[in-house]
Every structure is written in structure tokens, then in C-alpha cells.
Amino acid sequence: MKLEDLRKIREQAAKELSLRSGKARVKVIVGMGTSGIAAGARDVLAAFVDEISKRDLRDVMVTQTGERGLSSSEPVVEVREADKPVIVYGDMTAEKARRVVTEHIVNGNPVSEYTIEVREG
Amino acid sequence: MTRRLDVLVCSGAACVSSHSAAVRDALSREIDENGLSNEIRIVETGCMGPCELGPVMLVYPDGAFYIHVKPEDAAEIVQEHFLKGRPVKRLLWEDPEARRIVEGKKQIPFFAKQVKVVLRNCGRIDPENIEEYIAADGYEALGKALTQMARNEVIQVITDSGLRGRGGAGFPTGKKWQFVASATGETKYVVCNGDEGDPGAFMDRSLLEGDPHTVIEGMTIAAYAVGASRGYIYIRAEYPLAIKRLQIALGQARKMGLLGENILETGFSFDIEVRMGAGAFVCGEETALIASIEGERGIARVRPPYPAVRGLFGMPTLINNVETWGNIRHIVLNGADWFRSIGTERSPGTKVFALSGKVKNTGLVEIPMGMTLRELIFDIGGGIPNGKKFKAVQTGGPSGGCIPEKYLDTPIDYESLKELGAIMGSGGMIVMDEDNCMVNIAKFFLEFTSDESCGQCVPCRTGLPRMLDILKRITSGNGTMDDLDLLQHLGEMIIETSFCGLGKTAPNPVLSTLKYFEDEYREHIEEKKCRAKVCTDLIAYRIDEDACRACGICAVNCPVGAITGELGKPPYIIDEEACIRCGTCLEVCPFGAVHVLSGELCNQDKREGSK
Amino acid sequence: MKEILIRIDGKEVSAPAGSTILEVAKQQGIPIPTLCHLDGLSDIGACRMCIVDVGGKIVTSCTTKIAEGMEVITNSDRLAELRRLNLELIFAERNHVCSMCVSNNHCELQDLACDLGMQHVEVPYAYPRLSLDASHPKFIIDQNRCILCGRCVRVCAEVEGAHVWGIAGRGSEARVITELGIDWGDAEMCTDCGKCVQVCPTGAIVEKGKAAAEMEKHPELVTTLKERREND
Numbered sequence: 001m002k003l004e005d006l007r008k009i010r011e012q013a014a015k016e017l018s019l020r021s022g023k024a025r026v027k028v029i030v031g032m033g034t035s036g037i038a039a040g041a042r043d044v045l046a047a048f049v050d051e052i053s054k055r056d057l058r059d060v061m062v063t064q065t066g067e068r069g070l071s072s073s074e075p076v077v078e079v080r081e082a083d084k085p086v087i088v089y090g091d092m093t094a095e096k097a098r099r100v101v102t103e104h105i106v107n108g109n110p111v112s113e114y115t116i117e118v119r120e121g
Numbered sequence: 122m123t124r125r126l127d128v129l130v131c132s133g134a135a136c137v138s139s140h141s142a143a144v145r146d147a148l149s150r151e152i153d154e155n156g157l158s159n160e161i162r163i164v165e166t167g168c169m170g171p172c173e174l175g176p177v178m179l180v181y182p183d184g185a186f187y188i189h190v191k192p193e194d195a196a197e198i199v200q201e202h203f204l205k206g207r208p209v210k211r212l213l214w215e216d217p218e219a220r221r222i223v224e225g226k227k228q229i230p231f232f233a234k235q236v237k238v239v240l241r242n243c244g245r246i247d248p249e250n251i252e253e254y255i256a257a258d259g260y261e262a263l264g265k266a267l268t269q270m271a272r273n274e275v276i277q278v279i280t281d282s283g284l285r286g287r288g289g290a291g292f293p294t295g296k297k298w299q300f301v302a303s304a305t306g307e308t309k310y311v312v313c314n315g316d317e318g319d320p321g322a323f324m325d326r327s328l329l330e331g332d333p334h335t336v337i338e339g340m341t342i343a344a345y346a347v348g349a350s351r352g353y354i355y356i357r358a359e360y361p362l363a364i365k366r367l368q369i370a371l372g373q374a375r376k377m378g379l380l381g382e383n384i385l386e387t388g389f390s391f392d393i394e395v396r397m398g399a400g401a402f403v404c405g406e407e408t409a410l411i412a413s414i415e416g417e418r419g420i421a422r423v424r425p426p427y428p429a430v431r432g433l434f435g436m437p438t439l440i441n442n443v444e445t446w447g448n449i450r451h452i453v454l455n456g457a458d459w460f461r462s463i464g465t466e467r468s469p470g471t472k473v474f475a476l477s478g479k480v481k482n483t484g485l486v487e488i489p490m491g492m493t494l495r496e497l498i499f500d501i502g503g504g505i506p507n508g509k510k511f512k513a514v515q516t517g518g519p520s521g522g523c524i525p526e527k528y529l530d531t532p533i534d535y536e537s538l539k540e541l542g543a544i545m546g547s548g549g550m551i552v553m554d555e556d557n558c559m560v561n562i563a564k565f566f567l568e569f570t571s572d573e574s575c576g577q578c579v580p581c582r583t584g585l586p587r588m589l590d591i592l593k594r595i596t597s598g599n600g601t602m603d604d605l606d607l608l609q610h611l612g613e614m615i616i617e618t619s620f621c622g623l624g625k626t627a628p629n630p631v632l633s634t635l636k637y638f639e640d641e642y643r644e645h646i647e648e649k650k651c652r653a654k655v656c657t658d659l660i661a662y663r664i665d666e667d668a669c670r671a672c673g674i675c676a677v678n679c680p681v682g683a684i685t686g687e688l689g690k691p692p693y694i695i696d697e698e699a700c701i702r703c704g705t706c707l708e709v710c711p712f713g714a715v716h717v718l719s720g721e722l723c724n725q726d727k728r729e730g731s732k
Numbered sequence: 733m734k735e736i737l738i739r740i741d742g743k744e745v746s747a748p749a750g751s752t753i754l755e756v757a758k759q760q761g762i763p764i765p766t767l768c769h770l771d772g773l774s775d776i777g778a779c780r781m782c783i784v785d786v787g788g789k790i791v792t793s794c795t796t797k798i799a800e801g802m803e804v805i806t807n808s809d810r811l812a813e814l815r816r817l818n819l820e821l822i823f824a825e826r827n828h829v830c831s832m833c834v835s836n837n838h839c840e841l842q843d844l845a846c847d848l849g850m851q852h853v854e855v856p857y858a859y860p861r862l863s864l865d866a867s868h869p870k871f872i873i874d875q876n877r878c879i880l881c882g883r884c885v886r887v888c889a890e891v892e893g894a895h896v897w898g899i900a901g902r903g904s905e906a907r908v909i910t911e912l913g914i915d916w917g918d919a920e921m922c923t924d925c926g927k928c929v930q931v932c933p934t935g936a937i938v939e940k941g942k943a944a945a946e947m948e949k950h951p952e953l954v955t956t957l958k959e960r961r962e963n964d
Contacts, residue, residue, distance in 0.1 A: 001378035002386045003264040006255065009377075013256035020127055020181040020245060032206040049125050049160065061182045062125050064206030401902065418899070423777055423795045576880065576899070576906030579780050579818055583825040583858075586904050590856040607854060614817045617790050618780045 015058060024061035026105050028052075031076040032064040039074035040093065047094035048077075051101040060105055073116050079104060090116035126161040126203060127181040131244060133168030133327055133485075134362055140192070141176035147195035155199055164253075167331015167366075168323075169244030171231055172484040174214070179244065186229060187212045231482045234501050236463060236489045238471045239447035243331035243485075248366050251373035254334040260379050262450035266342045267387040270453075275346035276302055279449070281457035283469040288314060288405070288442030289517060289546040290622075291468070291535035297439060300429035301347040304437035309349035311340050311391075312433065312440040314410055315356035315363070318402035319518025320569060322549035324473040325443035327485050329356065329363035332447070333370035337393060339441075339449030341380060344391040347439050352393035355410050357400050367395055402519075402573035405547075406621045407432075407440045409575065420575040421621035442547065444473055464490035468534035472548060478515075479554040481506045488533070495529040498552055509554040513637070517546025519566040519573075520626030522633030523559060542633040544626065558655035559638040560645055563631045564592040570627035581624030584615040588631060597658040600646040609635060650720020657702040660719045664706075666692040668714035675706035675715065738802040753793035753804055754782055762806050765815060765844055767822075768881035769794040770931055772954035773890055779881055780818050781844065785811060812848070819844060820853045825904070826860060827876040828934070834947035835935030841879060842934075858904070865910075867917030870940055871929055873908065878936035880906055883951075884928035891954060896922045908936075927953070 030036070030045045041064075048062050065078075073090030079100065080086050087110045089100060096114055104110045110118075130136075130145045145163055152161050169177050174188035185208040187198070194212060201207045214229050237243075246253040254260075266275050280295025301309060313336055317325040329336060340352050356364055371393055374380035382390045401419050403409045408422035411433050432438025448470060452460050461469045468490040474497065477483045481503030488497055494514055498504065505511050513523040522543030524531070531537050535545045553562065571585035588611050594600045612628030612635075619625045635642060644650045651659040664675070664684075669692040676684040676693055683700040686693030692714075695706070707715040733748040740757060747756045752775070757764050767779035777795040784793045785805040793806070805811070822841065830836050844850075862875035885897040885908065896919050900909045910916040929937050931951045938947045 003268055006260055006264055006377075006379075006385065009252060010255050010258075010261070013252040017246070017253060017256045020129070024182070030206070032204065034205070037205065045125070046160075063183050403902075423775075425797075571903055574903035576901065576903045577776070578778050579821055579879075582880070582903055582906065583821040586858065587821060587824060587855040590858070594856070610817065611855065614814055618783055618814055618818060620777060620780070 015056075018058050025059035025081065026057075026061070027078075027080040028060065028062045028105070029078040029080065030062065030064045031074060031078075033074075036074045036076065041075035043094045044075045044077060044092045044097045047097035048101065051098045052105075055101065055106065057101075057105065076116075079110070085118050085120055087115055088117035088119070089114040124160055124162050125182075128161060128163045128203075129166050129169075129179040129181065129244065130163055131167075131169045131175065131177045131179075132165040132362075133172070133175075133244075133330055134323070134360075135168065135172035135484075136175035136177060137362065139175040141178075141190075143192045144176050144178070144190050144195065147192035148199065151195045151199040152203070155204060157199070157203060161203055164247045165249070166245060167243040167248050168240075168327035168485050170235075170240075170484045170486060171214075171482055173482070174484075180208075183208070186214045188214050231484075231486075231501055231503065234492075234496065235487050236471050237487050238451055238463065239328060239335070239444055239473055240331070240485070240487045241451075242335065243327060246332065248331050248333055249369050251334060251370065251377060254332070258454065259334055259450075260338055260385075262453040263338050263341055263345075263379065264385055266345055266453055267385055267389055272302065272346050272348065275342060275453065278452060278457050279346075282452045282460040283457070283467075284445065284448055284452060284460065285468060285535065286442060287444035287448070287472065287547065289520070289544060291545060294441060294445055297429060297441070298343060298347055300427070301349070301437050301439040304430050306436040308351065308434075308436050309347055310433045310436055310438040311344045311347070311349045311352040312410070312414070312438055313340055313352070313354040313356075313446055314405060314407065314440055314442045315354055315360075316398050316401075316405040316410060317357065317360075317443070317547065318400070318405050318573070319520075319547060319549040320566075321477045321551050322475045322518055322547060324475050324485065324548040326360050326363050327475075328443055328447050328473070329360070330366055333363075333367045334374065335450060336367075336443055336446045337370060337374055337380065339446035340393060341384065341391055342449050342453055343439055343441070343446075345389055347437075349439065350391055352391060353414055353433070354393060354395045355398055355404070355414060356395060358397040359400050364395060364397065371395070401575070402569075403575045403621070403623050406623060409621070410440070411438065420577045421623075444548070465532065465534050467536060472533065472545070474548045474550045476502050476550050476552070478551040479505050479509065479511075479557070480552040490534050491532045493530050493532055494524065497533065497550070498529070502552065505552070505554050509556060511552070512555050512557055513553045513559065513562075513634075515543075515551040515553065515562070515566075515630070516549070517544035517626075517629070518549035519569045520544060520622070520629055521546045521549070522629045523553070523562065523637060524633070525637040542629065542636060544629070556653050556655070558596075558651050558653035559634045559641045560592065560596055560651075561653075561655045563634045564589065564596060566630035567592060567627070570623065574623060574627075575621075578618075578620035578624065580615040581619045581621075581627065584611055584619075585624070585627055587611060588615075588628065592631070595642065595645050596651070596656040598645070598649045598656075600642075602643075602646055604646070605635065605639070605642055644720065648720040652719065654717045654719050656719075660702055660717050661697055662695050662700060662702065662704075662706060663716050663718055664692050664695060664710075665714045665716055668712050669693055670712050670714070672711065674709050674711065678705050678709045680705060736798050736800050738798050738800070738804060740804040741806055747798060749798070751798055753784055753786070753791075753796050753798055753802075756798055757784075757793060757804075757806055764793055764806050765847060766794065767840060767844065767879065767933055768883065770883050770887075770951055770954060772958045773883060773886045773931075776882055776886070779822075779879070781815055783811060783814060783818075790814065816848050816850050817855075819848055819850050820855055822879050823850075823853050824855045824857045826858070826862065826878065832944055833877065833935040834938050834942040834944055835877075835949070836945040838945070838948045839935060840933035860904070865916050866940070867915040868919075868922070868924075869917065870924060871916070871926065871937060872940055873910070873916060873937050874935065875907060876936075877934045878908055879934055880908065881933060882908075883931040883933065884908060884937055887927045887931045887954060891957060892923060892925050892927050894921050894923050894925070897928060930954075 075092040077089045178187045276298045284294040285291040398404045404413045404419040409419045413419040428438040464470045473487045515523045567589045574581045576582045612632045671691040683696045735746045765781045767781045775794040777792040782793045864874045866872045888897045910919040
């Protein structure tokens, strides 16, 4: 094994550790309270994770939170970016999740039709 | 589908002892049952630090830090936290000061003031998985040294960094490397001293268990720098987990071409063998360690010649401590200036301590040199539990000294501690409160060192047991004031004339307590009083007539039947002749009617009793 | 061989490189007390009696080689005190009762006590219970009088080549042993040469059949032997 090979292994392995770095450009927080789960939050979460890994977006972290009090709009997802307002999406589905990844997270244009709240981070 | 959660379960030896394996199994079962095994991975890591809160675990990416986890908590954690995103608050670390629950590891004061260099990977990666180590920049420093640096450049960066031996003596590491590099011999050896023997110390064990590759990489870099072809890791046989993980790590490194023949295809070859010691304290002394690796009786040898010139099998040998090795790759990768930016001018870098004794947060900590003892004990350690008063801190284990409260603002560095009659040592730090008797503490350490003396030279072999005899005399109430002078003379003589470092430092706990706590010695001698009520020959248990309700619990629990009385008719009475001073009655009395006396009322009959 | 210049007790002397301080002192007729050292055997620095002051540091003269410009002091109040306390520790460690000892009047330990003016032992005595092995047909090893100088171990290994003697145990549990701790009488490696008896500085290893004060020893036999072998 040469040094270049070692570095290739590192690139691969670094993905494995990215969860533990705590450094993420974008944080996607899926509401996973009882009503969120009942409304399909698990599928939404899975879709986010899947899409993000497909696109190899290593600076995006998907995490979950509990009940948020917006039961009527569940599943609710929050997208946080440094120095930008927090975008809250409501009535999410797996398909919508994939679109949020493409348009918002990759291209930087929040999907206004799903947005239910914009607030200062 | 990729993972969304990493669950890091601490499997350092302390957490293993508190059954972290059962917690891991329960979690893994729950994760499987909930169909989450693709999304969540359990990683077993080395020591995370706060050992007394074990088993501990850390959940990423949110950084929730769970303590005292039991297998039966697994279902709740998986359901609530992993599935619904609601961390189980009752199991999260609670900051005792702020009385609030801390969710993120970074906010916990125990971690906030620490600077992790050597322990960077400890508790963060799976020590049995070389790829995780590689991901954390593992073996990059070795690659850099082998491909971009000349041998003398590697030595130069270590010299410039100002790194000093973390085994305790603080000898400049770069200088040691230079000696070995310029020595001549057909073979040269690199040795890792993992014979950690101080009571209460577990820094080396934790690093070897939690991040074995860091040590291997450091040794390999050194081997390249000094021109060595073989290495030995000398480690206590009492550290089976560390040995196992080291063996796994060595095997993985060899398989990947990071150890053995033609490392990273650069033509450089070096291999490491693990040698187990039988747990003799003296084998931490480098010449005794060499004798032990050679298969001889583990006793110190005459220096000079130093091991750098004539060491293992008569060849130039570079010996560094585990923690010293742990610093190497970071210095090679980040440079001497980076290293010097941490710590103090004369003691750059960090130091790992095993914090134990009367302190709220016991465990493994890494701090920048120059931090004061007060910050370490009160900010990171959380201070003294149960509202007790701080009395002293012992650094350097049995070779170190006890430092009293007035020096708590002393910065932790080699010179400052030495000035106080203590030493930096390998990193044992034992905190004592008002319930500790300083004479008894001195006796404890001397018992250890006299037992661990190899028996070769007179002052250590026979001087230490005589000092112990005198201390026993004092703690049993039979000491005289002349004994204090004798202790002082003997201690100084043993330090001055002993063969090796063991004897040259063993009297320190006695001399430092004599210096800072002479009044306690005097009380034991003149008043037959032990103010901490520890020395059993100088205390007596009494039942307070007015407080006693004659419930009889004390009598039932007394293991020697020394308490008599009639139910409902106070008071019960303790027969002092029969009493073995175990303290059971004090613990069980529901009315606080049992008191311990020392040097007060009990003196008269005690003196007669001992005759 | 290269000559090195040192100063010993204020006197400038030159000696071949590689000499120990003890050797140089001897040549100069400067007495330094020794116990574990014996001419003809390797030096181990165990007894600490031969300590000297080199530039303020206490070192054993038997194991310290001379270096250019070295300043050695072989006697001072401090050195005398350290040596006397060291000697007291040896006496307190085991059961040295001169009046009952076969080596009385022919004992290096006793001689040292006289030379150094040791009048009493200040440190507490240990009074250990120790064994005596009389299983060998000709000799006895009495642990009560052993000072663990290791001369028997070295003479047996370095001169006789039999490697019968060794040291087992740690700290105050350390004992000289024959083979792997079996009775001396059963030690098949022993050649019955008696060199250990002759070099033992006290009454620990002695010939059978000697009454108090009758056991005279001849440690100088090692040098004589070595000289003869070299001349052959």
C-alpha cells in the first residue's frame, strides 16, 4: 500500500465518521413526535437520508426532534443553515423531501410552496 | 440507505466492569427489532473519561451523552430517542452545579475545559477498526515522515516542539531521539513503556485500549527517525483488553502495509512485538524494563551507559512512555509551533491525568499544561463531594507528593510541581478531603513502594520498610517526636543513595506530608489523635446516651457482638476491648447516636487498653 | 590506553580511561568502604557503602567510571552520615548477633561497623523469621546473616561457571537461593567448590563444623585464581 492508497481509504472511511464530526453546513431536523410519525415522518426521514447519501452530501446532517406543536402540518421538517433564516416545511412526504434536497440543500433555493414558517436562526 | 445515528458505547475497562457489554447487546437487539439496523450503528470505543458515571454512551450527530445506562433502558432509548428524536432526559448527564440537564457533550463542564490531543480519538473511534483510525488522519503523519521528511527533520520537529517525557521525569523527547539516532549499533530498538503501575492510574491503559494505532504510529515514526528496525511494547499482563486491542491493531497495520516489511512501499521496514510484564512496579524503570524484556530478573541496571547507547540486548534503544508516543503523530502532522501553542513555555502540550479520590467527576482527563490544580480539581473534577473540605492532592502516585490547599493555584507543569516536593509523574492525581488522614496516606504509599522495591540496593530494600515501621508506630499511637526526625533523615538518605528512580522518589509522600501536615503527625504522637478518624488504634466508638433510642440495630449489625443493651432501655454500650472499629454501628444507627472519638475522652482508657 | 585527569579529595591524579572511581582511589591509597564489591567480580552497586560525592551528586564509586575533569570527594561529614545510616539499615534488616556468629572477628560487616564508628542502631529492627539450610554436606546458608550483596551469585556464575546461586523475591522478601529455590543439598549444579563460602562477607554462607568466631574466609582467592588462569 502506498500513501495514495492510504488516502483513498481515508476518503472512504471519512464518510463513516462524518456523523461524529459535529460539523455540518446544513442541518435537517425531522419532527418525529407521535403525531409526526403517525403522519409519515419515518418515510420523510428515510427519504432525506437516502437522497443525501445518494448525492454524497457529506456536510448535511439529518437529525430528528420531538413534538413541535404543529400537529396539523405534520410531518414537519426544519432546515437550518448558518447565517440564514430557518425554513420550516410542513405536510412533508418522501417525494417532497427529495425535492427539498435538490432545490434547497443543493441549489440553495428554499421550496416556497412547502414552507410554513420562516424565522431567524 | 446510509446511517443517521452513531451510538458510541464506551468500552474502556471501567465501563466494561460496569457491564457496558450487556447495554450494547440490549441496544443492538432493540435496534434490530425496530428495523433500524441500517440506520443506526453501534460503535465500541475506548475510554470517554468520566468513568464513575459508567456505562456511558454518546449519540451522534446530536451529541447526547448518556450516563449510568442499564440494559433495561435500551428499549426506552431506542423508542424515544432513536425513533422519535426525544433524548431520554433522565439518563442524560446532569450538571450538578447548574442543576440542569445537559444535552450536548460540549456543554458539559467536565469536557469543556479539556483539550484533547493524545486522547482525541479515545471514545470517538472504534479501536478495533483501523479504517476509523485512518479516517481520523491516522497514519498520515507516518506517510508524511516517510515520504517528505528526512530522518533528522523528524527529530528536529520533535525537538522544536519541546515535548517532554510523559512518564513523569520530563526529559526532552527530541534529545533522547537524537542520542539514539547518533549512537552506533547493528540493530536499534524502539520501546514503548506501558508498565503503568501507580495505584489509581489508568492513562496508558486507556490510550492503548481506546486508540492503539496512535501509539503504533508514533513508534513507527520514531523508528524511521532513529534508524530502528524492531520495536517492543511492554505492557502489564493485568491489562488484557489493552493487549487484545493492541494485537488486533498490530495485525491490521501489518495487513495494510503500515507495519512490517516495506512500509507504505517506501523501503522502510519496522515491526513491533508485545511483551507482557508480570506487574512489577520497578519494571517501569527503563533499565529494569529492558532486563525484563530480555528475560532477566526485573531489576534496575547501572546507568550510564544509558539505554540510548547500550540498552535492549546491548543495542541503542529508544524508550518512551505510552502517552509520549501518543503525541508524536500530532506533532509531525501539525508542526512544532502548533504544539507549542498549547501549554506553557517549558512544558508545552497537554497532559493526561487519571483523576480519582474525593472528587465528584473521577475519570480520565486531558488538560493543557499550565492549568492550575484548582481548575482541574474544581472545574473539571467538579470539586469535593458531600460538602466536605479539600485537604490535599497527591500527584505522581507513590513517587509523588501531597500538595495542600494553599498551593492549589500552582500551574500544572514539571517545574512547579517539583518545587512543591511533588512530581508530575505519569498522571495519577488523587484528591483527598478532610476524611483522609495524611499519616495514613503516607503509610499507604510506603506500603506500596516497600512491597514493590526490587530488593537490590540497601536504602530502598531495607530503608523503606523501616520508614514504614516508624509510620505504623505513629499511627498506632506509639510514636515519639524523635520519630519525625528519623523519618526525615531516612527519607533524605534513601532519596540520595538509592540505586534507581523507585528508591529516589519513594520517600516523597512521607517527606511532603511531613512538610505540609506536620501538625497531623504531631497530633498522632502527642495527643494520640487522628483528626480524620481513620487510624483505628487511635479512635473509639461511643453511643450518645441521650440520642440512643435503644432500637438495637447497632447490636444486631455489630460483626463481633461488642454492643450490648436492652431493647427500649437506652443506652446501648460498646465494649471497647471487643470493638474492632469497623464503623458498622455508625452507619446503621438511624438516630445518629454513634460518635467517633479520637484523642479526646477515649485517651485514658485507650492507653491502658493498648498495654 | 588514554589517560584521564581527575581530582580526588583535592588531589589531581591521572588514570586510564575506563577505570572506576573506586579503582583510582585504591591506587592512590584512599580508603573507601565497600561490601558488595570484590576484586575479580563484576560490580553491581547494590550495598551503597562505597558512595562518593561527584560534583554534589552522590554516586557509587564501584560503578562510576572516571571522566575528564571529574571532582571526587571520598569523605565528608555527609558521606559518613549516609554510610553509617546505610550500615544501620543492613544491621536492622536481619538478625546479626555477632557474639554467636561463626564469623565473629572475621566479618566484613562487623569490620565496617567498627571502622565507621557505628555504635548503635537508631532505626527499628525488623527481626524477621528466616530459615537456615544445612542440607549441603559441607556448607550452610543462614539467611539471618545474609546481606544480599550477591557475591555468591557472581562468584558462582562468573568464576566457577556453575550458576547455582540466584536471588528470588522482591524487596524485603528477597533471598539468595540455590538453583530454583530447592535445598542446597539437592542442587545438582553445585560443584561443592566452596567459593561462595570464601567470598561471603558475613557468616551467612559458612563451612559446617565451625564454632563461634572460628570461620575465617579468604575472599582474595578470587583474584589469585583469576591471575593464575590468566597466566596459564
